[in-house]
Amino acid sequence: MSLINTTVKPFTAQAYKAGKFVSVSDADLKGKWSVVFFYPADFTFVCPTELEDLADNYAEFQKLGVEIYSVSTDTHFSHKAWADTSPAIGKIQYTMVGDPSGVITNNFGVMREGQGLADRGTFLIDPEGVIQFMEITAEGIGRNAAELLRKVKAAQYVAAHPGEVCPAKWEEGEKTLAPSLELVGKI
Template sequence: MSLINSEIKPFSAQAYQNGKFVSVSDADLKGKWSVVFFYPADFTFVCPTELEDLADTYGEFQKLGVEIYSVSTDTHFSHKAWADTSPAIGKIKYVMVGDPSGVITNNFGVMREGQGLADRGTFLVDPQGVIQFMEITAEGIGRNAAELLRKVKAAQYVASHPGEVCPAKWEEGEKTLAPSLDLVGKI
């Protein structure tokens, strides 16, 4: 079942960010654009490469007013231990949410049944708390922060320009489309 255009469900959790434990809830995602980035587990293999890639582009997301929330079913204590021991994870400045109860992971529909682990799910939430983009990949398929950033820019453009849409491979500043009867069969 697609969660596109659905409002995020209530949650509250503990997280790790910049050497501190912080509380996070669904209310924190509202009022700004947010990326909720699920991954299977701390101390694994593909996950740190994805999280480091996000850490390296975090400043670009922040320039767009986007906050990143990485989420796994590990605890916030595990996130801290991982940040303390891994140079890649130690770079992270965004929020690392612990979801040992699985509430958030289940809310977004990415819990692996019977395993207690999240699938690789990426969700873009608009300032109203509505999911505008989602992507779920198999275990061994890592994600690309640059491509996510491009999609965020496209979603923000469409949100601020009613009546326009972004074609495939659209990059900021390029031409968009205005869907109409005149375009049917001409693209």
């Protein structure tokens, strides 16, 4: 079932951010663009490469007014321990949400049946709390922050320019399309 154009369901969780434990809820996702980035588990293999890639690009997301929330079914205590022991995870300045109850992971439909672990799911949420983009990949397929940035820019452009759409491989500043009867069959 697609979650595109649905509102984020209510949740409350504990998280680790910039050396502190903080509380996070669905209300924190409203009023700005947000990326919710699920991964299977702390202290694993592909996950730290993805989270480090996000950390290395976090300033670019911030320039776009986007907040990042990484989520796994580990606790916020585990997130802190991982940040304290891994140079890659120690770079992270965004919020690392603990979801040991699985509420958030289930809300987004990325809980692995019978495993208690999240699939690799990426969700872009607009300032109204509506999911505009989702991507779920298999265990061994790492994601790319640069490609996610491109998709965020496209979503923000479309939101700010009703009646226009971004074609394949669109990059910021390139030509968009305005769907119309005259355009049918001419692309």
